[in-house]
Amino acid sequence: MSANAELHITMLRHMLLIRRFEEKTAEAYALGKIGGFCHLYIGQEAVAVGCLSALREDDYAISSYREHGQALVRGIPPGVVMAELFGKATGCCKGKGGSMHLFDAGRRFMGGHGIVGGHIPLAAGIAFAAKYQGGDQVCVCFFGEAAVNIGAFHEALNMASVWKLPVIFLCENNRYGMGTAFERVAAVTDVVEHACSYDMAAEAVDGMNVLTVYDATRRAVERARKGGHPTLLEVRTYRYMGHSMSDPLHGVYRTKDEVEEQKKKDPITQLAEKLKEEKVLDQTKLDAMDAEIHAEVDAAVKFADESPDPDPAELYHDVLAD
Amino acid sequence: MPTLTYRDALNQALREEMQRDPSVFLMGEEVGVYQGAYKVSRGLLEEFGAQRVVDTPIAELGFAGIGVGAAMAGLRPVIEFMTWNFALLALDQIVNAAAKMLYMSGGQLRMPIVFRGPNGAALQLSSQHSQAWESWLAHIPGLKVVAPATPADAKGLLKSAIRDNNPVIVLEGEMLYNLKGEVPEGEHVVPIGQADVKREGTDVTLICHSKTVSVALKAADQLAEQNVSAEVVDLRSLRPLDESAILTSVAKTNRAVVVEEGWPHAGIGAQVVDIIQRDAFDHLDAPVQRVTQADVPMPYNKHLERAAKASPEKVAAAARRVLYLE
Numbered sequence: 001m002s003a004n005a006e007l008h009i010t011m012l013r014h015m016l017l018i019r020r021f022e023e024k025t026a027e028a029y030a031l032g033k034i035g036g037f038c039h040l041y042i043g044q045e046a047v048a049v050g051c052l053s054a055l056r057e058d059d060y061a062i063s064s065y066r067e068h069g070q071a072l073v074r075g076i077p078p079g080v081v082m083a084e085l086f087g088k089a090t091g092c093c094k095g096k097g098g099s100m101h102l103f104d105a106g107r108r109f110m111g112g113h114g115i116v117g118g119h120i121p122l123a124a125g126i127a128f129a130a131k132y133q134g135g136d137q138v139c140v141c142f143f144g145e146a147a148v149n150i151g152a153f154h155e156a157l158n159m160a161s162v163w164k165l166p167v168i169f170l171c172e173n174n175r176y177g178m179g180t181a182f183e184r185v186a187a188v189t190d191v192v193e194h195a196c197s198y199d200m201a202a203e204a205v206d207g208m209n210v211l212t213v214y215d216a217t218r219r220a221v222e223r224a225r226k227g228g229h230p231t232l233l234e235v236r237t238y239r240y241m242g243h244s245m246s247d248p249l250h251g252v253y254r255t256k257d258e259v260e261e262q263k264k265k266d267p268i269t270q271l272a273e274k275l276k277e278e279k280v281l282d283q284t285k286l287d288a289m290d291a292e293i294h295a296e297v298d299a300a301v302k303f304a305d306e307s308p309d310p311d312p313a314e315l316y317h318d319v320l321a322d
Numbered sequence: 323m324p325t326l327t328y329r330d331a332l333n334q335a336l337r338e339e340m341q342r343d344p345s346v347f348l349m350g351e352e353v354g355v356y357q358g359a360y361k362v363s364r365g366l367l368e369e370f371g372a373q374r375v376v377d378t379p380i381a382e383l384g385f386a387g388i389g390v391g392a393a394m395a396g397l398r399p400v401i402e403f404m405t406w407n408f409a410l411l412a413l414d415q416i417v418n419a420a421a422k423m424l425y426m427s428g429g430q431l432r433m434p435i436v437f438r439g440p441n442g443a444a445l446q447l448s449s450q451h452s453q454a455w456e457s458w459l460a461h462i463p464g465l466k467v468v469a470p471a472t473p474a475d476a477k478g479l480l481k482s483a484i485r486d487n488n489p490v491i492v493l494e495g496e497m498l499y500n501l502k503g504e505v506p507e508g509e510h511v512v513p514i515g516q517a518d519v520k521r522e523g524t525d526v527t528l529i530c531h532s533k534t535v536s537v538a539l540k541a542a543d544q545l546a547e548q549n550v551s552a553e554v555v556d557l558r559s560l561r562p563l564d565e566s567a568i569l570t571s572v573a574k575t576n577r578a579v580v581v582e583e584g585w586p587h588a589g590i591g592a593q594v595v596d597i598i599q600r601d602a603f604d605h606l607d608a609p610v611q612r613v614t615q616a617d618v619p620m621p622y623n624k625h626l627e628r629a630a631k632a633s634p635e636k637v638a639a640a641a642r643r644v645l646y647l648e
Contacts, residue, residue, distance in 0.1 A: 060395070093428030103427035110394055111427065115418050121384045122419060125391020125399075132347070132373065132397060152414075155384025162379070318429040319463050321487040 046267035050213025079303035117147035146177025207237030350402030386412035403439035421464030452620035471535035478512030517567035523553035541637035
């Protein structure tokens with residue numbers, strides 16, 4: 001198998017892992033195993049997978065609260081992510097972060113942040129540190145299109161451009177901030193256009209096609225590594241589920257027909273069909289891969305379920321460092 | 323021992339810590355080319371270069387967040403706000419990001435960052451530029467808050483703040499930058515969380531911090547003329563608070579007045595009074611009194627402004643009340 005074909009198979013596997021993981025998450029949420037706010041990534045898998053496949057291990061990634069997918073692609077074991085959603089001691093943040101705050105500093109996954117747009121300056125700061133330390137690492141920042149209306153976005157883009165910081169601002173435009181269509185609240189609906197205000201390179205990308213996302217990210221990474229130039233990527237995607245587990249899939253703000261129409265462009269189906277056409281994959285192999293991932297996710301749930309709650313003394317640990 | 327102004331003591335702390343540790347950098351509005359809005363960073367750009375003394379646009383939320391991100395990736399940022407009034411725009415980064423990063427990451431990401439700048443009212447700057455924010459900031463677990471009153475404490479606490487592995491808020495008195503005092507050379511570090519008795523006394527304890535220390539000391543002079551011996555306890559750190567220093571002094575004097583620049587409602591003094599009523603109840607000979615800014619936005623007119631602020635006369639009067647002298 002060629003290196004490219006191998007990469008494509010890995011991407012397919014990662015997307016399928018996210019899909020199956022999130023389906024199990026929805027089940028566990030319905031069973032009351034997961035509490036609080038829980039934002040699923042189903043439909044958007046190509047964004048995290050395409051982008052993060054273009055990074056090195058020592059590059060940084062940071063995200064909003066819809067970050068289960070990025071955490072998995074960054075390499076946090078599914079059981080450890082699921083245990084965090086279950087609030088267990090074996091979770092990646094010892095059960096203190098939960099769904100919205102997944103972190104793995106060793107894998108340079110810098111969180112899961114819950115205030116819309118608040119983490120965009122953090123990404124610029126991480127890139128500032130990489131440059132300050134003389135490294136050539138880049139930082140990718142995932143955020144939704146609703147964050148574009150907040151000041152933090154504009155302040156961070158301006159400083160990243162003025163200081164030539166190696167950061168990639170990746171806007172996952174899934175068209176709705178909770179139940180509000182972007183065009184109802186944004187004067188400029190093509191997010192890429194904001195790059196003009198900050199003299200920044202930008203691309204609009206089809207976010208349902210993982211290979212397109214991968215190629216665009218590679219170009220952005222090259223700009224960042226070579227000259228420390230930031231990039232704004234607007235990756236146009238779609239979430240199949242409600243904003244969070246407490247929200248409806250459709251209803252007052254979008255129609256069922258619209259959701260069904262978008263599912264025809266499903267990123268996993270698209271890549272699987274392409275790989276079948278190229279004879280890299282057949283249905284038997286795909287079924288085997290899916291079965292393997294199902295088993296992996298079942299094991300993750302079992303691990304989370306059987307893991308202990310944090311020790312009560314943990315309540316007072318990690319408030320301050322020594 | 324050399325005599326320095328408060329601003330030069332802060333400058334010395336920054337310079338020494340930047341010399342000591344290359345991961346320390348200063349970022350904020352006017353810190354470089356302009357040499358600091360209050361000249362605290364004078365000469366630092368020339369010594370350390372533009373990579374470590376970083377002039378920012380007027381974007382408090384943005385550069386505070388860049389500081390938090392830099393701390394996540396291993397640097398030790400010192401973020402200067404031109405005043406804490408402007409830092410309000412950055413509270414999301416201070417409270418939601420810096421203060422919680424260690425906890426919500428399950429202990430993975432330390433946050434060695436300093437947020438510093440002038441706090442409290444100066445003269446005739448009116449409502450939006452005359453505010454003391456310590457009770458807001460000291461409310462937040464995950465932050466440390468210090469408020470030095472003297473040049474020596476300014477140097478020692480800023481050095482401790484920069485070396486701390488947690489987010490530390492350094493509230494500098496806007497009216498204190500020209501204050502002169504003896505400052506030890508070189509390694510002078512004041513531990514965070516330790517109050518300091520600035521004047522010993524036996525009849526009443528005046529509990530204060532930052533600019534109100536000089537107010538309390540003047541009040542103590544006035545009280546001495548009336549044969550009242552006042553002890554002045556400078557809290558220096560507001561989180562953690564040195565509870566034992568408060569209780570020790572109250573156990574000695576049996577009377578207390580708490581003075582602060584901020585407003586009365588849910589102020590620092592309210593927390594101090596809570597500690598005293600719970601842990602020194604049997605020592606008290608009178609209810610504790612508080613002296614604060616009047617519970618109004620700061621007016622511009624200088625007579626009204628003076629009436630709004632804590633003063634030595636108000637503190638002395640409160641002390642006489644707890645002594646049942648008036």
